[in-house]
Amino acid sequence: MNDPSKTSWAPPDHLSPRDAPHLVVLVEDDPGDTILFEEAIADADPELRVRCVSRTSQLFPLTQTDEVSCVVLDLGLPGVTGFEALDEIVTALPRVAIVVLTGWGDAQAGTEALARGAQDYLVKGDADGRTIARSIRFAVERKRSQLSATALAAAHMRQAEQHRLERALLVDPAVVRPDVSWDARYIAARSGVVSGDFFDGLELADGTLRLVIGDVAGHGTDEAALGVSLRAGWRSLVLAGLDPGEVLLALEDLLLSERPRGDEFATVCDLTIAPDLGTVCIRNAGHPAPILAGRGPLRDVAGRSPLGIRLDDAGLPGTEHRLDGAWSLVTFTDGLFEVRADTGAILAVEEVPSAVEAAAASGAIDADALIGDFAARAVDGWRDDVALLVVTRQLPGPGGTA
Amino acid sequence: MTIGAPHFNVQIDSGTEPLRVVAEGELDAASAATLAGALEQLPVGGTGVALDLSGVSFIDSSGLRVIAAQVQRSEAAGTAFSVSAASDAVRRIFEMTGLTSLLAS
Numbered sequence: 001m002n003d004p005s006k007t008s009w010a011p012p013d014h015l016s017p018r019d020a021p022h023l024v025v026l027v028e029d030d031p032g033d034t035i036l037f038e039e040a041i042a043d044a045d046p047e048l049r050v051r052c053v054s055r056t057s058q059l060f061p062l063t064q065t066d067e068v069s070c071v072v073l074d075l076g077l078p079g080v081t082g083f084e085a086l087d088e089i090v091t092a093l094p095r096v097a098i099v100v101l102t103g104w105g106d107a108q109a110g111t112e113a114l115a116r117g118a119q120d121y122l123v124k125g126d127a128d129g130r131t132i133a134r135s136i137r138f139a140v141e142r143k144r145s146q147l148s149a150t151a152l153a154a155a156h157m158r159q160a161e162q163h164r165l166e167r168a169l170l171v172d173p174a175v176v177r178p179d180v181s182w183d184a185r186y187i188a189a190r191s192g193v194v195s196g197d198f199f200d201g202l203e204l205a206d207g208t209l210r211l212v213i214g215d216v217a218g219h220g221t222d223e224a225a226l227g228v229s230l231r232a233g234w235r236s237l238v239l240a241g242l243d244p245g246e247v248l249l250a251l252e253d254l255l256l257s258e259r260p261r262g263d264e265f266a267t268v269c270d271l272t273i274a275p276d277l278g279t280v281c282i283r284n285a286g287h288p289a290p291i292l293a294g295r296g297p298l299r300d301v302a303g304r305s306p307l308g309i310r311l312d313d314a315g316l317p318g319t320e321h322r323l324d325g326a327w328s329l330v331t332f333t334d335g336l337f338e339v340r341a342d343t344g345a346i347l348a349v350e351e352v353p354s355a356v357e358a359a360a361a362s363g364a365i366d367a368d369a370l371i372g373d374f375a376a377r378a379v380d381g382w383r384d385d386v387a388l389l390v391v392t393r394q395l396p397g398p399g400g401t402a
Numbered sequence: 403m404t405i406g407a408p409h410f411n412v413q414i415d416s417g418t419e420p421l422r423v424v425a426e427g428e429l430d431a432a433s434a435a436t437l438a439g440a441l442e443q444l445p446v447g448g449t450g451v452a453l454d455l456s457g458v459s460f461i462d463s464s465g466l467r468v469i470a471a472q473v474q475r476s477e478a479a480g481t482a483f484s485v486s487a488a489s490d491a492v493r494r495i496f497e498m499t500g501l502t503s504l505l506a507s
Contacts, residue, residue, distance in 0.1 A: 218431070218467055263470060286501065289498075306470075311504070334463065338462055346459075349494075349498055
């Protein structure tokens with residue numbers, strides 16, 4: 001079983017393995033210093049391979065063909081100020097460690113170089129082969145840990161962004177009536193990428209309950225952002241007093257104007273529960289039908305295609321269903337049942353009604369039992385996000401929910 | 403871990419009118435790009451496209467999105483597009499999503 005709450009992080013594969021031999025490139029215009037440097041390294045640390053160039057312009061072609069671990073840069077190159085050359089290398093080779101060589105008595109330049117992105121500095125003429133080799137090894141390790149820290153910070157940012165999106169996609173239904181209870185669940189897919197599942201619910205002044213669940217096709221932050229727009233748009237349209245039959249059509253206009261690529265669509269199911277809790281009107285644009293415990297799917301015989309795929313000009317008049325006594329219904333996204341079973345096949349929506357009955361043995365639908373049923377059947381985890389919302393009407397008195 | 407995930411294949415029968423595109427396997431988030439790539443490189447215009455899904459055992463919303471995009475492209479080009487020979491599993495998913503009118507009867 002996978003644990004959807006955990007996000008794993010592995011080092012990016014561009015970080016080379018620790019035991020690879022390092023290629024060091026010296027950028028130095030003085031032939032004498034170049035020879036001294038090569039000899040000093042060869043004696044102190046023969047595993048470091050050294051190449052020498054006299055200008056930065058010769059360095060960059062080399063990095064195209066060979067994997068350079070470290071550049072040793074003489075800050076005193078003619079023609080450019082040393083820091084210009086350093087800035088150029090830091091920008092062009094963000095994964096390569098840099099050690100600078102400064103002149104005698106110029107430790108100031110060394111510290112400045114560190115601030116500009118070098119990993120270490122050496123004072124020319126003051127360092128023997130072992131010191132230079134140690135400095136190069138240190139610089140490579142330091143660069144590697146800096147890259148890891150950056151990648152980790154980026155992973156954390158993505159995770160934080162996903163949590164923000166999840167909160168915006170799935171708000172707590174604003175319902176206060178004591179005779180109705182709500183139970184919502186959201187499970188992230190095994191990929192960890194948030195998708196565009198959304199739901200929302202509102203209680204209007206007259207006691208009418210309005211509820212929506214939807215799913216933007218595809219996975220990723222664009223889809224999730226579109227889901228956020230649709231959820232907020234739905235709430236605005238409902239609060240603005242738009243007729244329920246008009247809400248999804250207006251929402252489709254919103255989708256058409258907001259979708260970034262032009263082929264995004266969303267399945268959306270809109271429910272209107274009358275103030276006496278005795279009827280529900282389902283308006284369905286391509287979404288799996290809600291299921292009423294003890295009765296089965298509540299279909300919208302006048303339903304249509306998903307929002308964003310307009311096949312005809314039909315409206316959404318909806319289909320009304322009676323609700324008797326205490327009742328419990330569940331709306332969900334297709335991630336609930338689109339799991340691979342041990343037969344090798346991916347389950348279909350027809351599997352849901354019997355699972356709902358099993359999860360409603362005590363009257364109200366138990367959201368965790370329903371999710372647990374499919375989780376137990378999924379041999380390779382959740383392929384897609386799951387959003388699920390159970391609405392239950394309790395009757396007063398003992399045993400009222402039966 | 404993936405257990406028994408069938409391969410996904412797209413084949414284009416050149417010379418047929420309308421152009422017949424045969425897909426086989428599971429059309430999901432992982433394979434949708436393969437079909438999208440095949441459909442996008444078809445010539446615009448011509449006698450239209452018939453997508454054969456008889457060998458497709460599963461289709462999810464990512465797959466439907468590729469088909470929806472082809473509906474848009476065909477409408478823009480003024481050519482015909484139909485989904486032919488859907489398997490029972492695919493037919494049920496088209497019914498659930500209100501897209502049965504895309505299926506050739």
